[in-house]
Amino acid sequence: MSKISQPLPGAWSSFILAQGDEAGRTLSLKGRAAWMLNQLIDAGPQGLVTAQFPGVRISAHVLDLRMKGLLISTEYEPNGGEFKGRHGRFTLMSKVTRCAREARP
Incomplete structure (x- = not known):
């Protein structure tokens, strides 16, 4: 399992979509949304x-x-153990480029 990184000032907060109908659109995120997108980017194709x-x-x-x-x-x-069932693996399919960091207070 990967190490959990927490949302911190200075995290990437602006991204550029690089494919599809919205190619070139800048997406500005903050808080958990920016954190989650960074986690998905870092996870790569493994998700x-x-x-x-x-x-x-x-x-x-x-x-x-x-x-x-x-x-x-x-x-x-599928997942085993005491609470058998299944879980979702999330993988970012959009091509996204990080372009700006959140300003530090």
């Missing part, structure tokens, strides 16, 4: 799962990013 971020409502942040026009896939995988 990420909610177990990597205990206590964080990953699916809610993914929905927020989808509503802003980002393509994020969800692949369902």
Whole structure:
């Protein structure tokens, strides 16, 4: 599992979409939305799962990013253990470039 990075001042907060009908559009995010997009970018094609971020409502942040026009896939995988079932693996499909950092207070 990856190390959890927390939203911090100075995190990437502006992004440029690099594909599709909205290519070139700048997306300005803050707070958890910017944090979640950074996590998805860092995860790359492996994607990420909610177990990597205990206590964080990953699916809610993914929905927020989808509503802003980002393509994020969800692949369902089985999981074992005491609470057998399945979980989603979220992968950023949109090509996005980081372009600005949040100003430090």
